Amino acid sequence: MKLKDFIVTEAIVSELKASDRDGAIRELVQSLAKVGAITDTAAEEVVAALVNREQNGSTGFGKGVAVPHVKHPKVKKMVGTIGRSVVGLDFAALDHQPVFSVVLLLSPENQPQQHLQAMNIVFSNLQKDMFRRFLKQAATQQAISDLLDEADQGK
């Protein structure tokens, strides 16, 4: 599996307007709805589920990245997007550091293998110092998209 198999390029937000966790999650879900990756009616429910998931345990796994994710019956196909925060977001991260890169993943129910594969490819890249550094600095949707393409090509 590749990042671009589920990351919707047009929904990438290169500079999040929101300065808090829930606002950033809402902004990214609405960005996915805007390009038709999920339905408008699903969006609010998905936001609520993602926020609820964060409250039960932060997906800010450290090193300035967070991976909010949820399985939801109104999500028909696995989709994801990326948001970049310039100011840094409080995700109640495990290392108590602000989050600059948010990778948001929505999965349908009953597809646990696909979900684990997507998390695998996301974290395999987020583990790399260079990938995290470039992602933090990539200032446009195109720059982030190019970074994902390079990662998918194993560069």
Added chain:
Amino acid sequence: MPKASKEIVVSNSLGLHARPAMQFVDLANQFASKIMVYKGGDEPVEADGKSVMQMIILAATQGTPLRIEAEGDDADDAVKKLADLFESKFGEE
């Protein structure tokens, strides 16, 4: 340093997703021992049992065999309790 290891199989239906991975790491961090988790197969992967990211990268689905290894004074206890956590299916189905 005392060592211990145990083979387990992922038994919960959702596999080792983020929440169980964090549960595992929380428990692993209660031990002084170094904890490693190995996945065999065509593409072997090893993960630091105290790193959530590395545990998620295992992408261990239901039915995946894993080996838990510990090295340190509390290695025996660590391996037993961590294996029990898999046995409990992390409170899932």
